[in-house]
Amino acid sequence: MNVAWYCLILICLFAYVVLDGYDLGAGTISLFQRDRRTRHEIVEKVGAVWDGNETWLVLLGVSLWAGFPLAFGVILPDLYLPLIVALFGLILRGFSVEMISQRGHDAPPVWYWLFGAGSLVSGFCQGFALGSLTSPVGYEGALYQGTSFGAFTWYSVLMGFTVTLGYVAMGFAYLKFHGVGHQTAVIRGGAITGVLAVCGGIAALASVGATAAGINLGSAARVSAFVIALVFAAFGVVLSMVTLFSRRHTFAARAYPYAGLVIATAGVLLAFVISHAPLIVPPSLTIDSAQSPNSTYLFLFIGIGFNIPLLAYYNWLAHRTLLRTDAVGVPIPDSVEEASHV
Numbered sequence: 001m002n003v004a005w006y007c008l009i010l011i012c013l014f015a016y017v018v019l020d021g022y023d024l025g026a027g028t029i030s031l032f033q034r035d036r037r038t039r040h041e042i043v044e045k046v047g048a049v050w051d052g053n054e055t056w057l058v059l060l061g062v063s064l065w066a067g068f069p070l071a072f073g074v075i076l077p078d079l080y081l082p083l084i085v086a087l088f089g090l091i092l093r094g095f096s097v098e099m100i101s102q103r104g105h106d107a108p109p110v111w112y113w114l115f116g117a118g119s120l121v122s123g124f125c126q127g128f129a130l131g132s133l134t135s136p137v138g139y140e141g142a143l144y145q146g147t148s149f150g151a152f153t154w155y156s157v158l159m160g161f162t163v164t165l166g167y168v169a170m171g172f173a174y175l176k177f178h179g180v181g182h183q184t185a186v187i188r189g190g191a192i193t194g195v196l197a198v199c200g201g202i203a204a205l206a207s208v209g210a211t212a213a214g215i216n217l218g219s220a221a222r223v224s225a226f227v228i229a230l231v232f233a234a235f236g237v238v239l240s241m242v243t244l245f246s247r248r249h250t251f252a253a254r255a256y257p258y259a260g261l262v263i264a265t266a267g268v269l270l271a272f273v274i275s276h277a278p279l280i281v282p283p284s285l286t287i288d289s290a291q292s293p294n295s296t297y298l299f300l301f302i303g304i305g306f307n308i309p310l311l312a313y314y315n316w317l318a319h320r321t322l323l324r325t326d327a328v329g330v331p332i333p334d335s336v337e338e339a340s341h342v
Contacts, residue, residue, distance in 0.1 A: 002291040005067040016056035025171025027119025038181045047097045049318045071280045071290040082129040089122030127163025131156035134211035162200030169194040173258035212282040215275040233267025236260045
């Protein structure tokens, strides 16, 4: 049951990255938008869906805490600072969205700036935390050996920039899908950040062997699966970059750039799992050594498992409403409750 719960955690992680990733990226893009109307439109497109997207992060944290308590206890103390800063950025961003929603186009510029800054800081800190997990952390006997600042290394910084650029590329694909901003600038920005994110990912993959969580490909089956996953990811990147330049206005043509990045994210996550499982925290904390009792998993599958379809429906409803507002040009509802009446 621990393997099934591990897969559920990966589903929550994937859902959070592909959903909250694009609105963090769109928020970061807004920092560089001079046109006030475009900035406000970005906030509107994010404001309609951000709360549901971020809920996957809450579900991810609860699932890790309950399903693998030892891993949670090892990871959290080592990442206090980057995670606290990331959460502060998310809170600041959500607060800014609400303040802008209250004032409309008359909102002071500072709220738009805080919205973008919160998105940028949160995205970078998430990547930094991910990079920190490649260093040996945890306990020696009863004594904690990590630091509250995380593993501040060049690899952590590299992962911070790579994840940020990946989110920004998703943001450009999201803006193209909804027709926000000058499309020539969106295409140019998406192509540049996409290439930079790929370069950062290649650099991170090439140098991961120098970390404590290096690639583990001890069998021919693992090597084959790892290569297939990377090819799958590469296909997604190529699909996104090629279709990004399309000038067609059909639903499919607008959706392909973002769909390609979703495929790429799935491929990267699969490659990571294939090359690291069953390791959770380096150097030796695995799924088996960090698991909860089987009776706990039974309770969790009932208590948390039922929340996943509910949350998926919440996301679907919010995005469906947003697509309808794109089509008819009505104002974005302030909540999903209002959206259900649109």
